[in-house]
Amino acid sequence: YLSQTLYQSATNLAMQLLLLIIFCLFLKRIPGWIYALQQRMVRHHLNKKTSRIAISLLRFFQPNAQWLSAVLLYYYLHYQLKTSDNDWLLVYNVVAIAAFYLLVKTLALGAISNTNSRAHLFVLKSKQLDIKQQCHRFALYTTFASVFYIILQIILKGGIICTAYLIILILTIWLLGYRTINAFQSEFATHLSKRVSEQFISRFEKLQKPLIKPLVNPAIFIGLQLLDIIRAAHIQLLRLERYQTLTAKFLKIRLEQSQSNTPEPEQEEQDDIHYENWFLNSNVLETRPNLLAQSPWLGDINQNAGDWLEGKQDENDLALIGENGIGKSTLLKQWLKQWDKSKTVYIKTPEKTLRANELLKLICDSLDFKDCEDIAGFVSQQEALEKTIIVIDEAHHLFLSDVGGFEAYKKLQDLISAKLKNIFWVVAINQQSWIYLNDVFSQTYQFSSFITMQRWTQQGIRDLILRRHKASRRQLHFDELLLASTSHSETATRAAESRCFSLIWDQSSGIPAVALAIWINSARNPATGLIEMGIPERPGSDALNSLSDDHLFVYAALVVHDSLNTQQAHAVAHLSEAIVRRTLKHGLDQGFLIRKSDDRYFINPLWQIQLCQLLRRKNFLHE
Structure with missing residues (x-):
């Protein structure tokens, strides 16, 4: 009987250890699996609404996959312990500790990554490793201290010693959090400066004393993260028409109250300018430093x-x-x-x-x-x-x-x-x-x-667009497909921004006017306070392939002369006036051309690269 009991215990222990090994391998691989699935959906299902929703869910699940998997396994084992005779206590306790550790690490990693993103700082790979190590140490110390408190609570069953240790535990975790934040002090300060007023910054600087700083900084850091969560939720809810209506009504009430209590302030001119004008009308930014x-x-x-x-x-x-x-x-x-x-x-x-x-x-x-x-x-x-x-x-x-x-x-x-x-x-x-x-x-x-003049660099295009966007006083949110195209080790928003401007620079060939046109074409909801950037892309070239030689003669003349009216295009292209008029009208209908107020026509910047490439390929233009 004793040997049979030992055999069952050993078998049970071996099964638990095997399950733990499989569980650890699963936790290590699951972020990569989710990323690979995201990439496949992005490549093959860009235009399906259900796919976009699935990609959004996967993007949320990717950084949280490990601790969520541990929590699910924990509850499954908890159910098994109640309903069956299997003794899974070792796995049950280890999974519970692992779930807590992974949750703390994910929260810490997300908070610091968010700080870097909001500070508009690009995180190098070496910096990413440093962030992961800091978060790992914080989560590890917090987990060990919390497990020790639970053991102490079980042994002593409460009392003064447990209460004293709980206070010490909270202070220890708080100081550990301060130490982790202090390793990224410059990023934290930049993030804070972008979220609060100068008056708050001056008060914050007065509190940066050796004894006060460890108590104040973690609280402000947590407050900043909560503020960013609220802002992110607000941005997502703005997609809902009902929420937009509610927000507009609330804003109207606030404006009415403000106008009744204070004199009506002078409206700044730029608030009345449509979003596109910040990019397509260079006079808007004449007073700003030039790139x-x-x-x-x-x-x-x-x-x-x-x-x-x-x-x-x-x-x-x-x-x-x-x-x-x-x-x-x-x-x-x-x-x-x-x-x-x-x-x-x-x-x-x-x-x-x-x-x-x-x-x-x-x-x-x-x-x-x-x-x-x-x-x-x-x-x-x-x-x-x-x-x-x-x-x-x-x-x-x-x-x-x-x-x-x-x-x-x-x-x-x-x-x-x-x-x-x-x-x-x-x-x-x-x-x-x-x-x-x-x-x-x-x-x-x-x-x-x-x-x-050579074509602009990617950094120059990025700075130009972001300067003009910032002048419009609108918020910017990237499409889920751009966010999903980032690897799980990158900061999502920064990586999506980098990917977006890389595409714009490549498609515009470094010509700023074309880049601005591509940005405007990819921006959704420009009439609202929230600009959502889709995947930047030029129009498809299928419409160009069917153009006749008559069309190409007229378009080549426009490229060479910058702009022409109907009579001038007729003289230059050596075609009948009827053909020229039909060609110009067709160009307007297809979006190839833009007509000025003085009835002069010029090439739409959105089509400039593709049209010039076609004209050179067919020898209507020369290098």
Whole structure:
């Protein structure tokens, strides 16, 4: 009987140990399984509503999978102990301890990761390992101390000693939490500065004394996490129409109460501007620091202009070349703000200034020259002029690729070729116009030196978009599919943001105007206070594949000339006016083109990359 009892006990112990090993392996693998399932659903079921809901649930379950699995197994074993004769006490207790440890570790890891995310700090892999180790130590110490308290409670069955130990336990966990938070003090301070007022920050700094800090900081840290949870819940609930209605009514009541008690404040102009205007209307942000302020292209312009001013070079002309939407005009305006070594004159070329006398009058009026009817008169009057830099923006409006359409552009070339001693020319022109003019004239005939603006980096595109989004005073939330595309070791929001801007940069080819258009196209609910970013993508190219040669001739003319009206497109494309009108209407209907208020047409930035690629592939445009 004794040997049989020992055999049963050993068998039971072996089964429990085997179950524990299987359980540990399961806990280790389950986050990876969930991530792989997410990726499969993202790849194959993007447009199904049920899949999107499933992906959202998986994204919630992924960081919580380990402790939730342990809790489920705990309750299963608890049920087995009550309803069967199996003795699973070892597994039961170990699973209970593991569930508590995993829960504490998950909460600590989530809180610190949230702090890094809200502080807008990208977490490197080395930093991720440090976070995991800190959270592991905190959870381990907390678990051991709590288990010891339970054992003490069972043995002593309460009393003063248990109460005293409970107080010591709470203080110990509190100090352990402070030690963990203190390891990420800079991230905590940045997170706090983004959530509270400056008055609260000043009070917080006064409390940063050696004896007070360990008591105050954990409480503020917990408060910040609760505040973020409430904000996140608010963002999710804003998707519900009923909640939006309730929020609007509550806001209306608050506004009515505020207006009845205080004078009506002046509404800031930017609150009335539609969300798209923050991106598509550059005048909105004229007073804000420009991203091109530290551009190397500014240094190139400074060097050429400075060498001419100091007499180090005789060449007095510089061409600034760049693709449509790359930022040529913005760069020139930024340079004009910084340049203070000589007089400057900025001329924005009116669209399709095609006559030589029109260009000459435009320049003479800018310089206050009188009776300037030809180049001789211009040359004689510039003798009395102080050293001046003339900036001619959008010079691609000075020609039309038709007979007699190069008169104004040739006049500009004649003025530059005159080598006037008191004038330095800076001319900005679209890259495709520059390539076309090189085919018409030799490059050496045009300009003695030029700067080609390169496409923006991913960081530059990101900074541009986030600056403009921040100016709109709207909250930003990323689509569940972007959040689901991150690995379980990454901070979800930061990784989704990185993935989003990587896609935008790749699809825009680093052209800021195209990137802004892709962002606007991917943003949902722009009329509300919450912008939800879907997966950035350009329109499908299927609509382009069916375009006829007549369409492509007209679109190529628009790319080369930047913008044309119907009559000019008819003259340039050498097609009947009826075909040109149908082509322009078709382009408007399909979204390929945009029509300005003066009935001029230009390529929609959203289609710019794909359309230019098609035109080059079919030899309608040249590199």
